[in-house]
Amino acid sequence: MPSLYQAIILDHSKHPRNCGELAHANHHGEAKNPTCGDSLSMDVITENGLIADIRFTGQGCAISQASASLLTESVKDKPIETVLTLTPDDILALLGVELSPNRLKCALLSLETLKLALTKNDKNLS
């Protein structure tokens, strides 16, 4: 079995993209993975139905953090509609690895947080 820790995952976990907060975010979401103690928090700015900007902060294993970095990178400038239809398989494709059921939860935390942000929160819609 090839290692889970391919270059892309190591790169994104050590140098996460879109790390931080957005002062003028109109969407915000937070989620936790209790088995690992991973946590993620995302700020999103949407404009004209598109993801104009997105940042995340979080703590946890390399898989959860790399997944958040890769996901935020891939959804920028994408229509909200499309983002809401993303599936677990799309996240695995971004990471480029197969995961055991245990680690799947780490990888999918990013998607859960993002969907939560986009559906539950809509403060001062611009």
Add this chain to the structure above:
Amino acid sequence: MQTIKNQFPIFDARPGLVYLDSAATALTPISVIDAVSSYYGTLSANVGRGLYATAEETTAQFEAVREKTARFLGAKRDEIVFTRNTTEAINLLAYVLEDQIEPGDNIVVTALEHHSNFLPWKRLAEKRGAELRIVPFETDGSIKGEIAQEYIDSKTKVFAFSAISNVFGTPNPVAELVRMAKEMNPDIMTVVDAAQAAGHSHIDVRTLNCDFLAFSGHKCFGPTGVGVLYGKEAILSTLPPYQVGGGMVQDARAEETAYKDSPHRFEAGTPDIASVFGLGAALDFVEEVGIDAIHDYESGRATQAVSKLEKTFGDSIHILGLNDRRESGIVSFTLDGIHPHDIAQVLGEHDICIRAGEHCAAPLHRVLSLPATARASFSVYNTKTDIDTLVEGLKNVVKLFKS
């Protein structure tokens, strides 16, 4: 102990295996595997019912394991109840004690308990309107008698604590905790979770003077599917049944039911007979190797591992519990800036098996403000080379994530 390692067939099937997760479940010696399969191969009858040779032989051997388990703990035969595991033993106990807990009473546990010795008591307290009190632990991972005493009063019905924490690996002064609890309240019922102690350090329930004690077969070289609840005869014999059904009644009519005496009263339905046979073989294994030899060997390996880990990783490794002299095979740690799950995953890719997470002890991790820890646990089949392999593996982990 090289000859001991030869008794574990898994190393023939997986020669490269570095198994450092014995605190989760111990590996199984050939004698135990043989006992399990010989039950199915040569007897395969139910217990306590049939009047033919294989049924009588099965019953006799099953009860002989009860006798052996009693000797192993320094108890009497009728004080031994077979369960599925530690978890079921404690749940059984919490269930049958229900009538004795009243609103205004309290139940005392500790902050280092495994969920198995925490949640049954928490639920019981909630159900009966009693208070759950949680004794804090010392930085070395032990419970102090004087501190426990502050939580115990005349309204304390149960004091439940583990003999050895499955995260810290530090033994508790069980006899002293029982004595000090009874000083505060002579009627208190003391419950010892011996999941990490049984088969790894000496246990004598008469010396400990605890009222109840639970352990799992699979953590002391036995098969999965069997656990033990010890209870003092004078108390056990007064408690109501847990599950009801076959095997535990004298007489069942429409009007009234007469239950069997303990321990059979608590063993409704067909038990995991093969696993009980396996447990018997596991206790023989422990006796042959010697409980003190097992304890010294496991603690010795853990002590060596700690010293090598500290030498190699210096300030970037944080080891929980007693440092210079370990008293069990358990070594939990964290490495700066690397999540325990990543450590375990990378090691796992090289056939080095450790555990990462909360180890079913969430309250303990909350107190320490740690999301998770990594845990290596050593047993009789672990060689010095296993320690070297672990340290080399961890060096690779650091290289992978820190360069």
